[in-house]
Amino acid sequence: xxxxxxxxxxxxxxxxxxxxxxxxxxxxxxxxxxxxxxxxxxxxxxxxxxxxxxxxxxxxxxxxxxxxxxxxxxxxxxxxxxxxxxxxxxxxxxxxxxxxxxxxxxxxxxxxxxxxxxxxxxxxxxxxxxxxxxxxxxxxxxxxxxxxxxxxxxxxxxxxxxxxxxxxxxxxxxxxxxxxxxxxxxxxxxxxxxxxxxxxxxxxxxxxxxxxxxxxxxxxxxxxxxxxxxxxxxxxxxxxxxxxxxxxxxxx
Numbered sequence: 001x002x003x004x005x006x007x008x009x010x011x012x013x014x015x016x017x018x019x020x021x022x023x024x025x026x027x028x029x030x031x032x033x034x035x036x037x038x039x040x041x042x043x044x045x046x047x048x049x050x051x052x053x054x055x056x057x058x059x060x061x062x063x064x065x066x067x068x069x070x071x072x073x074x075x076x077x078x079x080x081x082x083x084x085x086x087x088x089x090x091x092x093x094x095x096x097x098x099x100x101x102x103x104x105x106x107x108x109x110x111x112x113x114x115x116x117x118x119x120x121x122x123x124x125x126x127x128x129x130x131x132x133x134x135x136x137x138x139x140x141x142x143x144x145x146x147x148x149x150x151x152x153x154x155x156x157x158x159x160x161x162x163x164x165x166x167x168x169x170x171x172x173x174x175x176x177x178x179x180x181x182x183x184x185x186x187x188x189x190x191x192x193x194x195x196x197x198x199x200x201x202x203x204x205x206x207x208x209x210x211x212x213x214x215x216x217x218x219x220x221x222x223x224x225x226x227x228x229x230x231x232x233x234x235x236x237x238x239x240x241x242x243x244x245x246x247x248x249x250x251x252x
Contacts, residue, residue, distance in 0.1 A: 002030035003030065003225070004220075005030035007075040008071035008073050009026045009033045009071075009075065010033075010034045010035075010078070011026070011034070011035050011080055012054060012107070013036075013081030014033075014035030014036060014040070014047070014080065015040050015049075016180075017182065018175065018180060019037070019080040020212075021213050022080060022215075022220065023043070023047050023078075024216070025213070026076070026078075026223070027046055027047060029220065029224075032072075033048065034047070035049050035050065036052050036111070037051065037052075038051065039051070048071070050066050050067050052064075054081045054106075055107065060107075060110040060114050061110075064118075065114070074115055074119055075126070076125075076128075077119065077128075078127075078129075078223065079108040079130065081103065081107050081111075082104045084145050085100050085142070087141055087143065089144075092143070104151070105152060108129055112127060120166055122167075124225055125167055125168040126168070126227070127170045128171055128173065128219045128222045129156050129171070129172040130175070131174045132145070132146075133176045133177075137241065152172065156234065157232050160232035164232075169222075169231040170232065172233075173218045173219055174236045174237065174242065175210050175215045175237050175238060176239050177203065177204065177209050178209060178210040183209070205241060205246050208239065210238060218235050222235060
């Protein structure tokens with residue numbers, strides 16, 4: 001498959017989980033792909049690694065320039081770098097609120113700001129932000145995380161409005177709970193990991209966690225020429241969690 005042949009993509013947080021699945025999927029469809037991460041050196045070929053901390057503006061600017069120089073420009077930016085937090089509004093101190101917002105919201109701002117001059121020169125410019133079901137549904141023990149992803153959803157819509165006349169499309173994906181290394185660490189820390197996984201599976205109407213490859217496929221679609229008329233859209237990849245209200249299964 002080579003429908004993305006000739007396009008150049010940068011994926012943040014691309015060394016693992018959804019980011020790595022997305023980078024591989026983009027490359028598999030013919031794109032030249034750079035991966036920006038705190039530890040990007042281990043990413044497999046043909047992905048090009050660039051090291052940066054999305055909390056550091058200069059680090060991001062240098063990494064984006066390195067990626068654009070290596071690839072010969074940028075057509076696609078996937079803002080996937082993010083972090084999580086557990087707890088109610090009482091549980092996280094101000095410092096944790098600042099940290100999560102710095103990564104999940106300002107990280108997108110910094111990377112997009114650095115990439116825009118390159119995207120404006122592209123005949124096919126697309127930005128895809130990784131948002132979350134937490135932006136549209138109240139999740140217990142996720143107050144800070146949901147607040148940050150609500151900001152990502154609003155930011156996506158505002159960016160889409162700001163840049164549509166420049167030929168730059170901006171969309172986001174809203175994954176449900178995905179089977180990623182971060183979720184695996186949460187499960188490992190639970191008192192009963194097996195019961196916690198069963199509860200997470202049951203929370204999504206399809207009865208299982210979303211896979212990283214499924215989220216990556218949605219990101220690739222939004223980034224591709226096939227979605228040339230799609231902008232300002234949040235695409236849910238959540239096993240029906242956002243929109244379905246099922247009756248309890250018989251016997252439950």
